[in-house]
Amino acid sequence: MKPLCPPTWQQLLRQNFVHWEKLADFLELTPAQRQEIDSKPRFSLNMPLRLAEKVAKGTLEDPILRQFLPTKQERIVNSSFVADPIGDCASRMSGKLLHKYKDRVLLLCTSACAMHCRFCFRQNFDYELENKAFDQELQLIAEDASIHEVILSGGDPLSLANHVLKDLLMKICKIPHIRRIRFHSRFPIGIPERIDSDFLEIMGGVTCQTWFIVHCNHARELDAEVLAHLKRLQKTGAVLLCQSVLLRGVNDTVETLKELSEKLVDNGIFPYYLHQLDPVTGSAHFEVEVAAGQALIGELTSLLSGYAVPKYVKEIAGQASKTSLF
Numbered sequence: 001m002k003p004l005c006p007p008t009w010q011q012l013l014r015q016n017f018v019h020w021e022k023l024a025d026f027l028e029l030t031p032a033q034r035q036e037i038d039s040k041p042r043f044s045l046n047m048p049l050r051l052a053e054k055v056a057k058g059t060l061e062d063p064i065l066r067q068f069l070p071t072k073q074e075r076i077v078n079s080s081f082v083a084d085p086i087g088d089c090a091s092r093m094s095g096k097l098l099h100k101y102k103d104r105v106l107l108l109c110t111s112a113c114a115m116h117c118r119f120c121f122r123q124n125f126d127y128e129l130e131n132k133a134f135d136q137e138l139q140l141i142a143e144d145a146s147i148h149e150v151i152l153s154g155g156d157p158l159s160l161a162n163h164v165l166k167d168l169l170m171k172i173c174k175i176p177h178i179r180r181i182r183f184h185s186r187f188p189i190g191i192p193e194r195i196d197s198d199f200l201e202i203m204g205g206v207t208c209q210t211w212f213i214v215h216c217n218h219a220r221e222l223d224a225e226v227l228a229h230l231k232r233l234q235k236t237g238a239v240l241l242c243q244s245v246l247l248r249g250v251n252d253t254v255e256t257l258k259e260l261s262e263k264l265v266d267n268g269i270f271p272y273y274l275h276q277l278d279p280v281t282g283s284a285h286f287e288v289e290v291a292a293g294q295a296l297i298g299e300l301t302s303l304l305s306g307y308a309v310p311k312y313v314k315e316i317a318g319q320a321s322k323t324s325l326f
Helices: 009-013 020-026 135-142 162-173 197-204 224-234 254-265 290-303
Strands: 104-108 149-153 180-185 209-215 239-245 270-275 311-314
Touching: 104 135, 135 162, 162 180, 162 197, 197 224, 224 239, 254 270, 254 290, 290 311
Parallel strands: 104 149, 149 180, 180 209, 209 239, 239 270, 270 311
Antiparallel strands: none
16 A cells, blocks of 8 residues: 655645634634634635644634634724735835835735735735736846845745746846845745745755745744754755744733744744734734833843844835834
């Protein structure tokens, strides 16, 4: 009898929870708890099974669950929270290319993602879905010699098939003035199997320096298998960093942030940014006051080595860079 082949990342993606009733059953939520769920959210539920398996049963307060479960708190209207909080639309050069900062551009590879974070600042973005090619964007990058770095984002760039990613990366590397390619991805946190042998081979063949920013908000997201796949990615020559969002009820204690930073640096991943929440519509219940965030970073600074303390920043639309808050 032949051994069963492990599921592919595409097969695992199809196991995501996309119906709230199934997730509620899996987590053994009570009728009263189910009443708190938004059954018809504006931004759909999408949660990997791996992450759901880490959630404590019978509670809505689990820090992992809070990041993904749509609740009726999202319906609370707050005029300070808007559809495009960081000015993506104003910086759009083409359907898929954003140019906010000197030296670098952001390529929106896809609208697809491995998961839907309730605080996602791009949940309302009008993605260009009709044309799946990147010819116009690559031409714009090639015509501007001041651009030295291309950031692959979305959605999540790892949602693209390997052959599409390979073609895109090779074309970017052929542009003489591009020296760095940066990935922004949450995929390895929910489906680490996405970092498969074919993807590793592609990364090993990229001639530009690659930087890989993984988005992680809580130490429990980093299990042994996730870290093992990220270690394989490091061996291709990619530099690994982590960015997080400061979220009420998820990671707004010094103990939680310290545990996350220590787990990252113990595995050779630099804590990069701790973002103040981008005020996107429906996410006000996640907001932590800046003064509280500054106090947390102050405590972390007294407890950790300098390289283990993330930069506490806020993105303000129209500014030339992230704004430091500490």
